[in-house]
Every structure is written in structure tokens, then in C-alpha cells.
Amino acid sequence: MALFKQNPTQENGDFESILDQELYTVPGTKTKITWADAIEGTLCLGSTGSGKTSGPAQYAGKAMLSKGWGFCILCAKPEEKDRWVRYAEQTSREKDLVIFNKDSNLNFNFLQYELDRTGDGAGEMLNM
Numbered sequence: 001m002a003l004f005k006q007n008p009t010q011e012n013g014d015f016e017s018i019l020d021q022e023l024y025t026v027p028g029t030k031t032k033i034t035w036a037d038a039i040e041g042t043l044c045l046g047s048t049g050s051g052k053t054s055g056p057a058q059y060a061g062k063a064m065l066s067k068g069w070g071f072c073i074l075c076a077k078p079e080e081k082d083r084w085v086r087y088a089e090q091t092s093r094e095k096d097l098v099i100f101n102k103d104s105n106l107n108f109n110f111l112q113y114e115l116d117r118t119g120d121g122a123g124e125m126l127n128m
Contacts, residue, residue: 024063
């Protein structure tokens with residue numbers, strides 16, 4: 001697994017062209033979502049059981065995975081992890097998965113990380 005690898009396009013510093021690239025088209029419409037649109041915010045609203053995760057979130061998530069994006073998924077429902085593992089498999093990204101759970105022996109102490117890191121805002125209690 002190669003964490004934090006740099007996209008070859010980024011080496012040229014050409015971030016504007018990346019942000020203007022189409023990520024996906026909203027199904028049933030002609031609305032194109034660019035990378036910039038997606039990183040500025042993606043929100044799926046609906047009542048419990050209305051299909052937010054199996055509909056728009058699945059479509060956007062698979063589009064992001066297939067374009068090489070990385071992100072953190074926090075799962076509230078037990079079956080949610082299996083759903084995202086399946087999405088990763090369907091987009092050939094299963095080798096990139098890092099799963100934090102009681103069985104994985106992985107942990108991340110974000111409070112200690114924040115206290116120990118260097119740079120702007122490092123160790124500031126207001127950041128916690």
C-alpha cells in the first residue's frame with residue numbers, strides 16, 4: 001500500500017486543471033460534478049432508509065474511488081464497513097483499504113498526534 005503518493009499531474013503544480021476535471025455526471029441529469037465541486041462539499045439528505053448510502057453516496061463514492069481519491073469513512077451501522085469494502089473491490093482499490101476496528105490491531109491516537117505534531121497550530125488545545 002502506497003499511502004500519500006503524489007499524483008503525477010500534481011508534480012507539475014497544475015492543480016487548476018485537476019479541479020476542473022469532471023468527476024461524474026449526476027444520473028438522470030446533465031449536471032456535471034467536477035473535482036472542485038466534490039471537495040467543496042457533498043451532502044446527501046433524506047430520512048432513515050431513503051437510500052442515501054445505496055444511491056447518491058454509492059455513486060459519488062465509487063466515482064471518487066475510481067479516480068484515485070482517498071478518504072476516511074466512519075461507519076455507524078455494522079454492515080456499512082462491508083458495503084465500503086465492496087465499493088473498494090468494485091473499483092480495484094481493495095489493496096488501499098486501512099480498516100481500524102477491534103479485529104485489525106490498528107489504532108490512531110489523534111489527541112497524541114495533535115500534541116506531538118509540528119507546524120502551525122501544533123499542540124494547541126483549541127484544535128482538539
